Amino acid sequence: MDNLEIQKAILEKIKENDSIIIVRHIRPDGDCMGTSLGLRDILRASFPNKKIYSVGNDKSEYLRFLGEEDGPLDEEIYKKSLIIAVDTGSIDRISDDNFKLGKEIIKIDHHLPVDQYGSINYVRDDFPAAALIIVEMYDNFKDELVLPESAANFLYTAIVTDTGRFRFRGVGQRVFELTSILFKYDIDLEKLYANLYLKNKESLRLQSYIFSHFKVSEHGVAYMHITKNMMKRFGLSYEDASAMVSSLDSIKGSLMWILFIDQDKKTIRVRLRSRFVEIVEIAQAFRGGGHPTASGATVYNKKEIKELVKMADEKLKEYKENNEGWL
Numbered sequence: 001m002d003n004l005e006i007q008k009a010i011l012e013k014i015k016e017n018d019s020i021i022i023v024r025h026i027r028p029d030g031d032c033m034g035t036s037l038g039l040r041d042i043l044r045a046s047f048p049n050k051k052i053y054s055v056g057n058d059k060s061e062y063l064r065f066l067g068e069e070d071g072p073l074d075e076e077i078y079k080k081s082l083i084i085a086v087d088t089g090s091i092d093r094i095s096d097d098n099f100k101l102g103k104e105i106i107k108i109d110h111h112l113p114v115d116q117y118g119s120i121n122y123v124r125d126d127f128p129a130a131a132l133i134i135v136e137m138y139d140n141f142k143d144e145l146v147l148p149e150s151a152a153n154f155l156y157t158a159i160v161t162d163t164g165r166f167r168f169r170g171v172g173q174r175v176f177e178l179t180s181i182l183f184k185y186d187i188d189l190e191k192l193y194a195n196l197y198l199k200n201k202e203s204l205r206l207q208s209y210i211f212s213h214f215k216v217s218e219h220g221v222a223y224m225h226i227t228k229n230m231m232k233r234f235g236l237s238y239e240d241a242s243a244m245v246s247s248l249d250s251i252k253g254s255l256m257w258i259l260f261i262d263q264d265k266k267t268i269r270v271r272l273r274s275r276f277v278e279i280v281e282i283a284q285a286f287r288g289g290g291h292p293t294a295s296g297a298t299v300y301n302k303k304e305i306k307e308l309v310k311m312a313d314e315k316l317k318e319y320k321e322n323n324e325g326w327l
């Protein structure tokens with residue numbers, strides 16, 4: 001089936017169901033939140049007689065300005081609902097306890113496929129944000145669908161965050177075409193960027209600590225382990241600390257950069273980023289995955305940190321030996 005046919009099939013499922021629950025991944029980012037809330041508001045505006053819910057078990061403090069989701073919901077509601085999971089590559093990352101009670105699940109995602117857990121699995125790894133899939137569906141079926149102003153704001157937030165403000169791989173003509181559709185409304189960019197990108201002084205202090213203490217492997221992998229103690233010392237949450245991965249994104253010759261963050265007593269979350277070279281294979285080797293140049297993984301001790309850095313270093317060495325033009 002081509003894209004239009006799959007989108008049609010998804011729209012048919014939506015029309016067949018009077019109750020729809022949209023779920024998204026754990027540790028929500030701007031894309032999964034904006035996609036979930038944006039799709040919810042499009043469906044509510046388009047089908048006023050249906051019950052449409054956006055749910056998730058956890059929250060991200062920095063996205064609180066987007067407003068609340070709709071959960072928790074009674075199990076009875078799940079049993080009569082179509083579930084749509086957005087921006088979630090594997091079933092164990094869905095941030096909801098009851099989605100399996102649903103009548104059927106549809107996956108709408110842009111990560112490299114891990115589990116094809118849906119009855120329809122619509123994966124567009126050519127798109128740098130899951131929200132673009134929703135915008136394209138709206139555009140293809142605009143005779144039947146309504147895009148309210150709230151949805152335009154949610155979807156723009158999703159696109160701007162997942163593309164790193166239109167810098168990441170996959171940004172091109174199609175992305176700008178689709179994004180421009182959202183500008184039929186006045187999106188308050190000043191307010192949005194203030195909400196998304198202003199930092200508190202504690203974060204800047206930790207950033208300055210990272211700048212003085214990050215390590216670089218033999219062939220240029222930049223990395224840092226942010227321990228529980230550091231977070232305590234700077235008065236920052238796990239979430240604040242996780243956001244620091246972009247601090248290491250501008251070092252010449254360091255085409256890969258990795259942040260290790262203590263998540264709980266035994267789990268260390270790994271955030272991996274790269275330019276030119278791909279890093280997702282390293283994440284996959286350590287219980288993770290994601291996008292070619294932006295991935296996540298999990299390790300359990302310092303020995304595994306060393307192993308992961310070593311594997312990345314070898315991959316970067318090989319890349320540098322065989323390619324030109326990187327910086």
Ligand SMILES: [Mn+2]
Pocket residue numbers: 031032087110128129130162
């Ligand atoms: Mn995404």
